[in-house]
Amino acid sequence: MLLPRLRVHLRRRTLASPPSEPVALGDLVLDEIARRCTLHGVDVPLRPKEFELLALLGRHAGEAVSHETLMAEIWDENWFGSTKTLDVNMAGLRRRRTTAAKSSPRPARLPQITTLRGHGYRLEQEHG
Template structure:
């Protein structure tokens, strides 16, 4: 039976991919009642087809749907839809499974069972635009971070960054030369009520560093990039 069409209003659209009927219906109902037009699907193949024909702001993705590997789904959709918020839903608690999901392109994860309240808080934090960063483009060496346009450029060429990678770089750039704690990064880029593991930050930071390095390799001429220094036991500093 097909899930009823999403309500016609302007809230962030959420696609739920979950093959457990009870959890799938609970998530769809809870999201709709809290202002998120949502659609629930049981299969990965169906999700790939649905995202090709309908724009979504967020994806709640069960890491183990019956027909496809959730990690492959996340990787495919990240390549196709770089601005899509992807939150992995998993019953697996091993670090390697969580890191695999984040490295495949997911922005966050929730370990089952979780409460609807926690899920909604994570969604709000991820979908909220950071209004505290300055609108004036920030230049660090040959790198320019334009928070108003949400663009990062090197010698005028766009550096492709996922949303959380950009927000992490923008926050560090705003505090260039200063130490920024892990707690501050998690609160400002993810959720002020964050608790638990911060491996999301580590994976996103590793990905950001990799993308900046790749950009220098493809630049038309030698480029000067600011270095992100790890401050063990504290956080990070973007060298000014």
């Protein structure tokens, strides 16, 4: 039981190493090293799994990311619970993103998270 978990953690470290510089996702800035998400310089409070979801989708912006990939990378490939936990965390991420935009002193451009029915999610890239 311990060996598979260690393999997952080692794989995460080597394959999913965070970018060294913060990444702009519209007006959101995601700093994986500091584990901070800001909108116009103001912290956006995210739960740990919400932050990891946004970071993973941000690293793959414009690409479809399957439910299976999200569950394996964020929860663990040995997760035995329901995938409903992914849906609940995604809803929380969307809600916090919207709340941050509403409380922002100026209009905010936020990346859209598209649900790909039967597959997963995609973080839409901004054009122009």
